[in-house]
Amino acid sequence: MRNPYEVLGVKEGATKEEIKQAYRELVKKYHPDKYADNPLRELAEEKMREINEAYDYLMRNEAGSYNSTSENYRYRSYNENNYDDFNRVRTFIEMNNIRAAEEELSRIRVRNAEWYYLRGIIYMKKGWYSEGYEDLQRAVLMDPTNIEYKQTLNRFMEANRNYRSYSYKQRGGADPDLCSICTCLFCSDQCCECMGGDLINCC
Amino acid sequence: MFGYVLPFKPELKIKEYNIFKSYYCGVCRAIGDKSIISRFALTYDMTFLSLLLSSIYEDEQIFRKRFCFYKMRNVVLAEPNLYIKYAADMNIILYNRKLIDNYLDTKNPIYILLSNMLKSKQYADIVNEKIQRIDNQLNELRKLERLKCNSIDEVGHCFANITAEIFSIYDDKYNKILRQFGYNIGKWIYTIDAFDDIEKDIKNNNYNPCIYKFNYKGNDPKKFKMSIKENIEFTLFMCLNEISKAFELLELKRNRGIIENIVYIGLERKTMNIIEGGCNCEKSL
Numbered sequence: 001m002r003n004p005y006e007v008l009g010v011k012e013g014a015t016k017e018e019i020k021q022a023y024r025e026l027v028k029k030y031h032p033d034k035y036a037d038n039p040l041r042e043l044a045e046e047k048m049r050e051i052n053e054a055y056d057y058l059m060r061n062e063a064g065s066y067n068s069t070s071e072n073y074r075y076r077s078y079n080e081n082n083y084d085d086f087n088r089v090r091t092f093i094e095m096n097n098i099r100a101a102e103e104e105l106s107r108i109r110v111r112n113a114e115w116y117y118l119r120g121i122i123y124m125k126k127g128w129y130s131e132g133y134e135d136l137q138r139a140v141l142m143d144p145t146n147i148e149y150k151q152t153l154n155r156f157m158e159a160n161r162n163y164r165s166y167s168y169k170q171r172g173g174a175d176p177d178l179c180s181i182c183t184c185l186f187c188s189d190q191c192c193e194c195m196g197g198d199l200i201n202c203c
Numbered sequence: 204m205f206g207y208v209l210p211f212k213p214e215l216k217i218k219e220y221n222i223f224k225s226y227y228c229g230v231c232r233a234i235g236d237k238s239i240i241s242r243f244a245l246t247y248d249m250t251f252l253s254l255l256l257s258s259i260y261e262d263e264q265i266f267r268k269r270f271c272f273y274k275m276r277n278v279v280l281a282e283p284n285l286y287i288k289y290a291a292d293m294n295i296i297l298y299n300r301k302l303i304d305n306y307l308d309t310k311n312p313i314y315i316l317l318s319n320m321l322k323s324k325q326y327a328d329i330v331n332e333k334i335q336r337i338d339n340q341l342n343e344l345r346k347l348e349r350l351k352c353n354s355i356d357e358v359g360h361c362f363a364n365i366t367a368e369i370f371s372i373y374d375d376k377y378n379k380i381l382r383q384f385g386y387n388i389g390k391w392i393y394t395i396d397a398f399d400d401i402e403k404d405i406k407n408n409n410y411n412p413c414i415y416k417f418n419y420k421g422n423d424p425k426k427f428k429m430s431i432k433e434n435i436e437f438t439l440f441m442c443l444n445e446i447s448k449a450f451e452l453l454e455l456k457r458n459r460g461i462i463e464n465i466v467y468i469g470l471e472r473k474t475m476n477i478i479e480g481g482c483n484c485e486k487s488l
Contacts, residue, residue, distance in 0.1 A: 100207035127363065127386055128356035130394070130416070130434055160440040163447055167471040170463065171214055 004054035016059070023055045031083065074197065082110055089118050098125050113143035117152070207392055210461055211468040219461045221279065223267055229281035232269070233291035237323035242273075244298035244321060248392070251465060252369065253281075253290035258458040259377060261286060266474045269488045285327070286372075292330040293369055295323050300341055307345070308409075329372055336464070340364045344350040353415035355397060355438075363389035377453065391442035391470070398435050399477050401428055408472075425480075432478060439474045446470070 005012045008022045029049045029188070085108050092101035102123050108115060120135030139149045189199040210223055227250045234241050257264060265282040277479045281287060298320045303465045306314035327336070352358050363386045370385025371378045378390035397413050404411035413419075417431045443466075 123356070124441075126360075127390060127442075127445070128354075128360065129390075129438040131354060131356045133434055133437045133441075156441065157437070159444050160437065163440060163444040163467075164471065166447070167467045170467045171211075 002050070002054070003058045007054035007056070019055070019058055023051065026051050027083075039194055082108060086114055087117065093118070093121055093125070096125070098122055113139045113146060113149065116142065117146075117149050121152070206247045207395060207470075207473055208388065208465060209469045209473065210464045211472050214464055214468050216460065219458075221465070222458060223250070223254065223461055225279045225281045226250050226257070228269075228271065228278050229253065229287045230281050230291050230294065231273075231284040232280055233288045234294055236425045237291065237325075238295060238321065241295045241298060241321045241323070245294060247297045249290045249294040249451075251462075252293065253287040254458060255370075255462060256282070256286035256289065256372065257284060258462065259453060260373075262456070264457070267358070272458070288327055289329060289372065292323065292326045293333075295321065296326070296330070296334060296337070300338075304341075304345070324420045333368055335364050336368050340368070348410050348417070351410060351415055352412060355394060355412040358412045359390050359397075362393040365389060366392070371391050380449050384446055384453075387442040387445040387449070391446070391474075394435060394438055394476055395474065398428070398431075400433055436442070436474075436478050439478070443470050443474065452466040 005014070008019060008026065010018055014022075020094055023185075027048075030044050030051065083151045085104065089101050089104045089108075090107070092098075092104060101118075105115070116135045117139035120132045120139060123129070123132030123135060125161065133156075134150065136153045140153055143149060185200065192199040211217075212220065215223070227245070227247070230250050230253050231242055231245050234245060261284050266279050267282050269278050269280055270276070271278045283291070299318050302314045302321060306318065332476075339486070340361045342356060345378075347358045347361065366389030367382045367385040370379040370388070395412055401411055401413050403409070405414065405419065405424045405427075413431060415436075417427070417434075419427050447466055450462070455462065456482035
């Protein structure tokens with residue numbers, strides 16, 4: 001194993017706070033989400049593993065005893081593991097394994113916007129639209145800056161609108177209104193006059 | 204079931220209207236062959252089921268003129284084929300279960316009496332397979348209702364499973380589509396029925412999932428309905444959208460026009476009527 005201080009890019013003897021800070025920065029940089037469709041994904045994952053190991057090692061040793069380890073571990077799991085957990089849920093959803101996704105999600109303790117978002121998606125897939133709609137709305141409310149949540153919600157609304165507009169068309173749409181009748185008459189009149197005839201003889 | 208699944212009459216061709224009516228009479232006749240009193244329990248939902256299944260699976264549809272004692276005149280009816288008989292059996296069973304349900308709710312013995320009258324001794328083979336599964340889901344549904352479940356989706360899920368079971372009769376290439384179709388139509392029926400009954404249920408102090416889901420706090424029922432409109436509307440249209448998607452994957456041998464009318468116009472109309480609180484006094488077909 002490489003020198004963990006080097007991996008995290010901190011000085012030897014850095015405080016807990018400094019290590020956490022550095023770790024957070026690195027997670028942001030190498031997060032697997034950023035490399036989702038990237039050919040370098042595996043390398044990024046490798047890097048992430050190294051960073052996690054170094055962080056674990058330092059936190060454990062620095063804390064010295066096992067008692068505080070659990071606290072540190074929880075911190076780490078909040079910052080990083082959840083991403084993994086959420087990604088696992090996402091993978092299950094993509095594979096259409098809804099039951100596994102649901103189980104995986106119920107194991108996650110944090111109830112943040114992403115959690116509600118994923119539950120909303122799962123509900124939608126299950127056909128539980130009322131709950132799904134609520135969860136998606138809640139996710140958008142909790143994190144209004146997230147574009148993904150908003151887009152997903154809009155996609156479902158759009159689908160509903162499509163059905164309705166098709167229904168409208170099936171009914172033959174609206175009858176032609178006065179304006180289009182007038183335009184039609186006017187054009188016919190013009191055409192007739194071009195050919196030397198007249199449709200409406202007053203104009 | 205409750206008779207929400209209907210074509211929108213003004214957009215039907217007259218010949219389509221006649222076919223729909225003849226299926227209605229066909230189901231009625233098939234019910235009469237099993238249990239005469241059950242004829243009064245005939246619903247449009249089951250007419251739709253018979254029409255859909257016949258249009259998918261049956262090679263021929265035969266119409267006959269028969270004398271109808273209820274209308275006191277000759278009617279054209281679709282000769283009961285396997286699917287019409289199936290829908291008729293389902294109609295009897297579901298009505299029978301509904302009466303038993305009423306008895307369990309009210310403990311009024313008249314319902315037990317009625318439920319004993321409204322049943323048949325013998326059902327078709329495909330029906331027998333389904334009964335057990337339907338009853339399991341109904342028990343589940345009752346349990347949730349007794350626990351005053353606060354998720355309309357969870358309760359509706361049981362009901363939707365029943366309709367999914369009813370719609371998917373064979374284990375063939377259409378099984379999955381019809382299951383999806385049935386599930387969403389069941390969800391739609393349950394949800395729209397719950398929404399439609401809010402005022403009545405509040406008055407009679409009956410269970411209604413909407414009351415528990417959206418935390419009804421004793422204010423004006425009309426206002427309460429308005430406040431939950433958005434969610435219900437979304438839910439209902441999601442169901443309809445899924446129904447239409449499943450429908451497009453089915454290959455029908457005939458009667459596409461009528462079924463299209465029901466899927467795209469009839470259900471949409473009904474939804475809008477009930478959501479907007481429009482009049483429910485639409486004339487029977």
